[in-house]
Amino acid sequence: MKLKIALVPGDGIGPDIVAEAMKVLGAVCDTYRHKMDLSFYLAGGVAIDTMGEPLPESTLIGCSESQAVLLGAVGGPKWDNLSGDKRPEKALLGLRGNLGLFCNLRPAILYPQLQQACPLKESIVEGGLDILVIRELTGGIYFGKRGRNESGDAAYDTMAYSVGEIERIVRKAFEAAKGRNRRLTSVDKANILETSRLWRSVVNRIAADYPDIAVSHMYVDNASMQLVRNPKQFDVIVTENMFGDILSDEASMITGSIGMLPSASLREESFGMYEPIHGSAPDIAGLDKANPIATILSVAMMLRYSFALEDEARTIEKAVSKVLDSKARTADIMSEGMQLVGTKEMGSLIAEQCKNK
Numbered sequence: 001m002k003l004k005i006a007l008v009p010g011d012g013i014g015p016d017i018v019a020e021a022m023k024v025l026g027a028v029c030d031t032y033r034h035k036m037d038l039s040f041y042l043a044g045g046v047a048i049d050t051m052g053e054p055l056p057e058s059t060l061i062g063c064s065e066s067q068a069v070l071l072g073a074v075g076g077p078k079w080d081n082l083s084g085d086k087r088p089e090k091a092l093l094g095l096r097g098n099l100g101l102f103c104n105l106r107p108a109i110l111y112p113q114l115q116q117a118c119p120l121k122e123s124i125v126e127g128g129l130d131i132l133v134i135r136e137l138t139g140g141i142y143f144g145k146r147g148r149n150e151s152g153d154a155a156y157d158t159m160a161y162s163v164g165e166i167e168r169i170v171r172k173a174f175e176a177a178k179g180r181n182r183r184l185t186s187v188d189k190a191n192i193l194e195t196s197r198l199w200r201s202v203v204n205r206i207a208a209d210y211p212d213i214a215v216s217h218m219y220v221d222n223a224s225m226q227l228v229r230n231p232k233q234f235d236v237i238v239t240e241n242m243f244g245d246i247l248s249d250e251a252s253m254i255t256g257s258i259g260m261l262p263s264a265s266l267r268e269e270s271f272g273m274y275e276p277i278h279g280s281a282p283d284i285a286g287l288d289k290a291n292p293i294a295t296i297l298s299v300a301m302m303l304r305y306s307f308a309l310e311d312e313a314r315t316i317e318k319a320v321s322k323v324l325d326s327k328a329r330t331a332d333i334m335s336e337g338m339q340l341v342g343t344k345e346m347g348s349l350i351a352e353q354c355k356n357k
């Protein structure tokens with residue numbers, strides 16, 4: 001198979017971590033005999049410096065003509081004084097919006113080897129955590145009508161959802177649950193919100209097509225409490241835009257390791273954009289200190305969701321786990337008795353492991 005991928009390293013540690021992710025993808029492609037068709041594009045601060053805008057048209061066209069996009073991170077102090085549309089972060093929103101990426105997948109994984117990093121009690125997370133939060137990304141209150149009255153002393157934001165918008169994200173969630181532990185929790189506020197009642201009815205209708213998935217509904221206030229009380233009860237969580245924004249941050253933070261968490265933003269067909277959840281970490285850029293694992297795991301998600309290469313995705317995930325077993329740690333996940341390695345060595349160790357299927 002030939003994988004046509006757009007690479008957008010961006011700023012700060014972006015180029016460092018994307019280079020390691022490519023090392024790992026190269027090893028997996030060698031092992032499984034796939035070919036790579038890679039193109040590099042500029043976005044963020046580096047694009048402002050060289051082309052005068054955070055998201056040049058050539059980047060947008062290049063990304064939309066590929067099968068998947070791997071993004072590092074954008075932004076940094078150099079561009080902090082720029083305003084609004086000129087800021088590096090504009091590239092992210094521009095890519096997500098222009099590419100129609102309505103489905104945001106954020107796994108919150110706590111590897112048993114990194115249990116000390118978790119802020120929750122050991123008894124709650126013993127054996128690790130593996131939750132997938134699926135957030136609707138292009139609808140709801142963030143995109144609804146908003147405004148102020150004439151005197152400016154009252155304001156409103158509108159939450160609106162159509163059946164079509166709910167159905168497409170909910171189907172993605174059922175499909176994701178199928179490949180995992182077959183439990184889906186739909187989070188809403190159906191005791192108050194009409195959009196949530198519509199959401200719930202769509203989930204119940206689609207559930208009939210997936211009799212082997214155990215579906216439950218949970219109010220968002222309860223879900224935010226349950227995530228810290230008993231996170232292991234969750235497998236896949238699906239929810240609307242604003243609830244997902246808040247819950248996905250909560251879920252990722254209970255793992256305590258920002259350098260470890262990948263994400264995917266998808267649309268109807270297989271195209272997707274993949275990126276670590278962290279930023280450009282300018283404080284450690286170019287110092288061989290960044291943890292490349294979030295980006296490497298983003299490549300695993302890319303293989304799974306854009307190329308349907310499940311074995312290849314699992315090979316990367318298993319390789320990460322094996323390398324953690326071997327006690328190798330970048331500085332952000334370092335603890336007593338472990339062996340400190342740099343960005344490049346961590347990438348090489350994982351790539352090496354990927355040569356064993």
Ligand code: NAD
Binds near residue numbers: 074075089291294
């Ligand atoms: P950040 O995530 O870049 O860094 C927060 C802290 O975590 C820093 O101490 C950093 O060194 C550390 N860190 C982050 N990723 C790491 C990794 N892979 N390995 C080891 N340590 C890591 O967040 P910030 O400092 O708030 O933002 C820095 C810049 O990144 C800002 O310009 C911000 O706008 C931008 N940003 C970009 C994205 C994105 O591109 N998706 C997301 C968030 C922030």
